[in-house]
Amino acid sequence: MSGADDERQASDQRQSMSGSGDAADEDPTMPSRRRFFATAAGAAAVTALGPGAAALAAPARDAVTFWGRNQGGIATAQQSYAYVAAFDLTTAKRDELIALLRTWTAAAARMADGQTAVALGDDPAAEPHDSGEALGLPPRRLTLTFGFGPSLFRQDGVDRYGLAPRRPEALIDLPRFNGDQLVPERTGGDLCIQACADEPQIAFHAVRQLARLTYSAAKMRWAQAGFLPINNQQETPRNLMGFKDGTLNPPLSSAPLLERLVWVGEEGDWMQHGSYMVVRPIRIALEHWDRMKLGFQEQVVGRHKRSGAPLGSRHEHDPLDLDASDADGNPRIPENSHVRLAAPAANDGAQVLRRGYSYDNGLSFTAERWPPWRQGMEFDAGLLFICFQRDPRTGFVKIFDKMSKFDMMNQFVTHVGGGLFACPPGAASGGFIGQSLLEGA
Numbered sequence: 001m002s003g004a005d006d007e008r009q010a011s012d013q014r015q016s017m018s019g020s021g022d023a024a025d026e027d028p029t030m031p032s033r034r035r036f037f038a039t040a041a042g043a044a045a046v047t048a049l050g051p052g053a054a055a056l057a058a059p060a061r062d063a064v065t066f067w068g069r070n071q072g073g074i075a076t077a078q079q080s081y082a083y084v085a086a087f088d089l090t091t092a093k094r095d096e097l098i099a100l101l102r103t104w105t106a107a108a109a110r111m112a113d114g115q116t117a118v119a120l121g122d123d124p125a126a127e128p129h130d131s132g133e134a135l136g137l138p139p140r141r142l143t144l145t146f147g148f149g150p151s152l153f154r155q156d157g158v159d160r161y162g163l164a165p166r167r168p169e170a171l172i173d174l175p176r177f178n179g180d181q182l183v184p185e186r187t188g189g190d191l192c193i194q195a196c197a198d199e200p201q202i203a204f205h206a207v208r209q210l211a212r213l214t215y216s217a218a219k220m221r222w223a224q225a226g227f228l229p230i231n232n233q234q235e236t237p238r239n240l241m242g243f244k245d246g247t248l249n250p251p252l253s254s255a256p257l258l259e260r261l262v263w264v265g266e267e268g269d270w271m272q273h274g275s276y277m278v279v280r281p282i283r284i285a286l287e288h289w290d291r292m293k294l295g296f297q298e299q300v301v302g303r304h305k306r307s308g309a310p311l312g313s314r315h316e317h318d319p320l321d322l323d324a325s326d327a328d329g330n331p332r333i334p335e336n337s338h339v340r341l342a343a344p345a346a347n348d349g350a351q352v353l354r355r356g357y358s359y360d361n362g363l364s365f366t367a368e369r370w371p372p373w374r375q376g377m378e379f380d381a382g383l384l385f386i387c388f389q390r391d392p393r394t395g396f397v398k399i400f401d402k403m404s405k406f407d408m409m410n411q412f413v414t415h416v417g418g419g420l421f422a423c424p425p426g427a428a429s430g431g432f433i434g435q436s437l438l439e440g441a
């Protein structure tokens with residue numbers, strides 16, 4: 001049994017021992033789910049926040065501490081499920097925006113610690129303060145990552161919250177890329193939440209509570225759930241095209257690399273220690289892809305399907321040699337294959353930290369793309385592409401601009417929504433997410 005399996009088993013035992021979160025959460029004399037985790041799992045609770053913290057965020061630990069220099073869910077070892085939601089603010093008042101962020105911060109910290117979003121309450125005449133579907137579950141490494149969209153700073157020319165002068169230059173309006181078919185109802189948003197956990201009900205619960213806590217100030221604009229077979233964190237998970245995805249991601253164990261690629265470093269910038277998140281639900285024409293011959297699929301990606309090795313190599317982590325030629329003198333990794341176009345060597349060294357999930361929304365009868373091979377119904381499924389970087393202009397935009405024009409994979413994929421969000425630094429206990437933006441103004 002692997003170390004990760006041991007951890008999971010221990011986690012399951014802790015879960016069964018801890019009982020359900022209930023009135024004990026509020027009664028200091030009773031053993032509660034929260035206090036149990038604060039003690040029994042306390043030693044395992046990690047601060048996946050801060051340089052090198054990702055290395056500490058070993059798989060299958062139960063709780064990832066919410067407070068810290070950086071927000072969780074960025075350099076945290078990836079969890080198996082995500083629920084990403086974007087919100088539009090319905091309030092025009094800056095004070096209400098601050099109150100919302102304070103509320104979200106407090107609730108997020110509680111839930112990351114295995115508590116209900118707010119104290120449950122036991123008045124039969126009142127609505128329960130938390131919907132309750134996570135009662136009795138350990139936090140399963142829940143992280144909540146908050147981001148601010150460009151429209152928070154200015155919307156239709158209006159500076160609703162007096163934040164326009166503080167909009168970072170890096171928080172650009174993403175350009176329209178070749179082939180984009182963004183659906184307005186799946187695109188944009190003033191605020192974004194990425195909830196990740198090793199249990200889907202926990203991730204969904206968290207977003208649902210945050211949404212209901214702020215019904216009066218914000219409404220959900222779009223949401224997308226995702227999944228990822230992380231197994232023991234040793235093997236690279238496969239995407240819905242059946243290929244290993246993440247092989248050449250920057251390693252989370254390298255703090256200096258993350259400082260260079262992921263975290264905003266400028267002193268005095270309210271975004272210092274934050275990061276920029278690009279989210280793009282990318283629909284994959286699975287029915288079309290599944291009809292392609294194996295050899296062609298491998299040419300499209302630039303890697304072997306089974307092993308994940310670069311074409312012509314044997315092992316997944318063999319170097320990606322872009323200069324190698326085959327017996328006929330043709331490049332072994334085709335010129336318009338995905339990995340060649342995505343490689344740092346082809347993009348002046350540009351790199352991002354990818355943290356995507358597969359998604360499946362069932363069948364769709366109204367395909368957004370133009371598929372001559374359309375059968376009348378198709379899976380609405382694909383990749384919920386998520387990446388983090390210190391500057392999207394030199395990260396995602398730099399890489400994707402060329403890719404969107406030349407990648408062979410484009411025959412099979414369509415970007416249908418998403419956006420760019422500035423994820424501020426983490427909060428110190430007692431503070432709130434976005435404090436450096438809202439109180440520094």
Ligand code: HEM
Pocket residue numbers: 239241243244245246247248249282283284301303320338339342343344352382383385396399400403413
């Ligand atoms: C449905 C869409 C996509 C699929 C199925 C997909 C799949 C893959 C696969 C299988 C690999 C090879 C294994 C690896 O190194 O991770 C890869 C690599 C990569 N992909 Fe994608 N990808 C998609 C979209 C994108 C987009 C939109 C970007 C934009 C930045 C991107 C950036 C990269 C990068 C940077 C690499 C690593 C290249 C390297 O370092 O050599 N991918 N992708």
